Amino acid sequence: MSRMVESAKRKRGVLTLLNMSDQVLTTHRLRLRPFVLEDATTVQQLCNDRRIAETTLHIPYPYPDGAAEAWIAGHAQAAAEGKQYTFAITLRIGHTLVGAISLRVNREFQHAEMGYWLGAQYWNQGYTTEAAAAVRDFGWRDLQLHRLYAYAMTHNPASTRVMEKIGMQYEGTLKHHVVKWGKYVDLAAYGLVRPETSVIGGSV
Numbered sequence: 001m002s003r004m005v006e007s008a009k010r011k012r013g014v015l016t017l018l019n020m021s022d023q024v025l026t027t028h029r030l031r032l033r034p035f036v037l038e039d040a041t042t043v044q045q046l047c048n049d050r051r052i053a054e055t056t057l058h059i060p061y062p063y064p065d066g067a068a069e070a071w072i073a074g075h076a077q078a079a080a081e082g083k084q085y086t087f088a089i090t091l092r093i094g095h096t097l098v099g100a101i102s103l104r105v106n107r108e109f110q111h112a113e114m115g116y117w118l119g120a121q122y123w124n125q126g127y128t129t130e131a132a133a134a135v136r137d138f139g140w141r142d143l144q145l146h147r148l149y150a151y152a153m154t155h156n157p158a159s160t161r162v163m164e165k166i167g168m169q170y171e172g173t174l175k176h177h178v179v180k181w182g183k184y185v186d187l188a189a190y191g192l193v194r195p196e197t198s199v200i201g202g203s204v
């Protein structure tokens with residue numbers, strides 16, 4: 001599809017609908033693929049960690065039995081409706097499942113919120129940044145998005161660093177925007193408008 005046709009489609013608000021089962025993104029070290037029910041045990045092991053729960057809003061701690069299965073079971077429908085695309089982050093070598101990354105899409109506004117978590121034993125090796133750059137490009141190229149954004153608790157520098165490293169810019173702080181474990185928490189907002197001249201698959 002030519003760039004002009006793509007651009008016109010985006011301006012009309014026509015976003016692509018994708019079947020999640022077809023979606024695999026490959027990077028230097030990672031393979032991002034749809035979750036399957038067989039991943040549930042590993043998801044529970046990785047997520048049953050206070051360090052993950054404390055900077056996320058929807059991951060409970062302790063992580064209950066059945067939660068991973070229920071979460072994975074919803075992915076195909078959400079993608080079929082164009083609402084959310086969730087990828088398992090796996091290592092290309094050994095196929096180990098290490099985390100998850102998703103785009104929650106608003107089709108009317110042609111934007112999406114990015115979210116991610118990684119098992120703590122895999123932190124600080126650049127994996128989330130590598131996955132987030134691939135998903136950013138998936139958003140531009142495959143979903144025809146116009147904008148990406150993400151929020152992180154202001155006491156979560158690792159997450160805001162990931163956002164910065166994929167080109168998102170700090171847009172402000174939402175004071176006491178959420179309640180986590182009984183306390184009001186500030187969220188840092190980061191965003192990125194699709195550069196018309198962007199080279200997809202370029203820099204991290």
Ligand SMILES: CC(C)(COP(=O)(O)OP(=O)(O)OC[C@H]1O[C@@H](n2cnc3c(N)ncnc32)[C@H](O)[C@@H]1OP(=O)(O)O)[C@@H](O)C(=O)NCCC(=O)NCCS
Nearest residue numbers: 052055117118123124125126127128129152157158159161
């Ligand atoms: C946020 C998270 C996904 C980051 O994953 P990751 O794979 O470790 O991220 P990366 O390795 O790609 O990048 C992390 C960056 O943060 C930096 N960082 C880590 N801890 C930091 C700290 N305490 N202060 C400042 N920077 C820090 C790292 O040095 C690295 O930056 P650099 O490459 O410039 O050195 C992971 O920490 C996580 O799963 N946290 C719990 C869940 C969560 O918070 N999800 C996000 C919700 S918004």
